[in-house]
Amino acid sequence: MGVKGFLTSAIAAGIRYADRLDLGLIYSEKPAVTAGVFTTNQVKAAPVVLDIERLKQGHAQAILVNSGCANACTGKEGTAAAMRTSELLSETLGIPDEMIQLSSTGVIGEQLNVKAFEDNIRQLVENLGPDNFDDVAQAIMTTDTVPKVVCRTIEIGGKKVELMGMAKGAGMIMPNMATMLSFVITDAQIGFPELHTSLINSVQRTFNRITIDGDTSTNDMVLVMANGNADNPWIDEEAEENRQIFEDALESILKELALMIVSDGEGATKCITVRVCGAKEEEDAEQMARTIANSALVKTAFFGEDANWGRIIAAMGRSGVRFNPETVDMAFNDVVIVKNGVAVSKDAESRAGEVLKKKNFTVSIDLKEGSGCEEIYTSDFSVDYVKINADYRS
Structure with missing residues (x-):
C-alpha cells in the first residue's frame, strides 16, 4: 500500500555490489511541496550541495537515491557525476532537472559509478509502481540489518491523510540536524512554510536526540514531499490547529x-x-545527556552489563554543565542506584545490573536544580561495532 499520487521503484544496479538493491526512486506524479533538512557537517557530499540549492524553490517531484557510494569528497568529478545522474532521470521521466533531489550513501572518497546509472535508469523508471516503498527502504541500506519503514493515517478536516516514512542509518550517527537518510511522502495539502516548520520541529525532537557513535555524516538529509492529493483543507498560516495535527x-x-x-x-x-x-x-539537560550517551566508557559498560555509575557521573562532570554532585540522584529504570551523590547499596547495584541485561532501559538522572528535562537515545558499544567499522571499506 502506498500514498496516493506517489510511485516508487528499486533495482540492483551494481553500483558497488552485485545482486543487491542499491538504486531507488521516489516519484510524485505532480510537483510536490518539499521541505528538507541537511547535514551541518562542513564537508558536504555533492548531492547534498545540489539539493540545498534546488530546494530553495520549495518543490520537487523525484528523489533519486543510491547506496554503495557516498559521492562525498570527490571534487568536480563527483559534482559532474551527480549532475549526470540527475540529467539521466530528468530525460527519462520528462521532468525539469531542478525538480530532482539526489541522495547517496556509502563509502566516502570514491567516485560514483555513473555507468551503473546510465545502464539502469530506464529500467528503474519502467518499474515505478505504487507498492515498492519497502524495496526503496532496502535499497538505501548500508550496514543496516533491517529496512526501516513507518506509516500513519490521520484525519484533517474530515479527509484521510496518509504519511509513509523510511530511514537508513546504523553508524556515523549523531546529528546536529539529522544523521542518516530519511524520506517521508504524504498526500497532505500543506504550504511550504508550514511543512518546513513541522519538519524542523519534528527533527529537533527526534533525529536530533539520537547518537550511536558521536559522528555526523557528510550525506545526512531528511526530505518530506507533500503532493496534496488528500484534498484536505489547506494547511496554511490560518490553520494552526490542522498544522499541529500534521506535525504530531x-x-x-x-x-x-x-x-x-x-x-x-x-x-x-x-x-x-x-x-x-x-x-x-533544558539546554543544560540536553548537553549533559548527550555527553553521557556519547561516552565510550559508559557505552562499553552498558554492553558489559556493568552498573558502573561512576563512569556516568564522570561524564556528567566533563559535560560543561555546572551542577552540585552532592545532590544527584540516579536510577536504572526504577532501581535507584545513587542518592544525593553517593551509592545506595551493593544490593541496589546488583539489581541495577539486572536492568542492564534488558534490550531497552532508561538511565534517569535528577540534578534537583531546576525544571530542565531532556532525553537522548543511544546504544551500547560492542565488539561487533569495532569489527564492522574496522573493515567497512573492504
Whole structure:
C-alpha cells in the first residue's frame, strides 16, 4: 500500500555490489511541496550541495537515491557525476532537472559509478509502481540489518491523510540536524512554510536526540514531499490547529524511525534512553545527556552489563554543565542506584545490573536544580561495532 499520487521503484544496479538493491526512486506524479533538512557537517557530499540549492524553490517531484557510494569528497568529478545522474532521470521521466533531489550513501572518497546509472535508469523508471516503498527502504541500506519503514493515517478536516516514512542509518550517527537518510511522502495539502516548520520541529525532537557513535555524516538529509492529493483543507498560516495535527503525525513517524536506527546501531545489543531532569535549563539537560550517551566508557559498560555509575557521573562532570554532585540522584529504570551523590547499596547495584541485561532501559538522572528535562537515545558499544567499522571499506 502506498500514498496516493506517489510511485516508487528499486533495482540492483551494481553500483558497488552485485545482486543487491542499491538504486531507488521516489516519484510524485505532480510537483510536490518539499521541505528538507541537511547535514551541518562542513564537508558536504555533492548531492547534498545540489539539493540545498534546488530546494530553495520549495518543490520537487523525484528523489533519486543510491547506496554503495557516498559521492562525498570527490571534487568536480563527483559534482559532474551527480549532475549526470540527475540529467539521466530528468530525460527519462520528462521532468525539469531542478525538480530532482539526489541522495547517496556509502563509502566516502570514491567516485560514483555513473555507468551503473546510465545502464539502469530506464529500467528503474519502467518499474515505478505504487507498492515498492519497502524495496526503496532496502535499497538505501548500508550496514543496516533491517529496512526501516513507518506509516500513519490521520484525519484533517474530515479527509484521510496518509504519511509513509523510511530511514537508513546504523553508524556515523549523531546529528546536529539529522544523521542518516530519511524520506517521508504524504498526500497532505500543506504550504511550504508550514511543512518546513513541522519538519524542523519534528527533527529537533527526534533525529536530533539520537547518537550511536558521536559522528555526523557528510550525506545526512531528511526530505518530506507533500503532493496534496488528500484534498484536505489547506494547511496554511490560518490553520494552526490542522498544522499541529500534521506535525504530531510527522513527529511520531520520525520518532519511531529514530528509535529503529538506535536499535539497529552497528553491533548494538541495547537501546538506552538517557534522561536528565532537574537541570537549570533544558539546554543544560540536553548537553549533559548527550555527553553521557556519547561516552565510550559508559557505552562499553552498558554492553558489559556493568552498573558502573561512576563512569556516568564522570561524564556528567566533563559535560560543561555546572551542577552540585552532592545532590544527584540516579536510577536504572526504577532501581535507584545513587542518592544525593553517593551509592545506595551493593544490593541496589546488583539489581541495577539486572536492568542492564534488558534490550531497552532508561538511565534517569535528577540534578534537583531546576525544571530542565531532556532525553537522548543511544546504544551500547560492542565488539561487533569495532569489527564492522574496522573493515567497512573492504
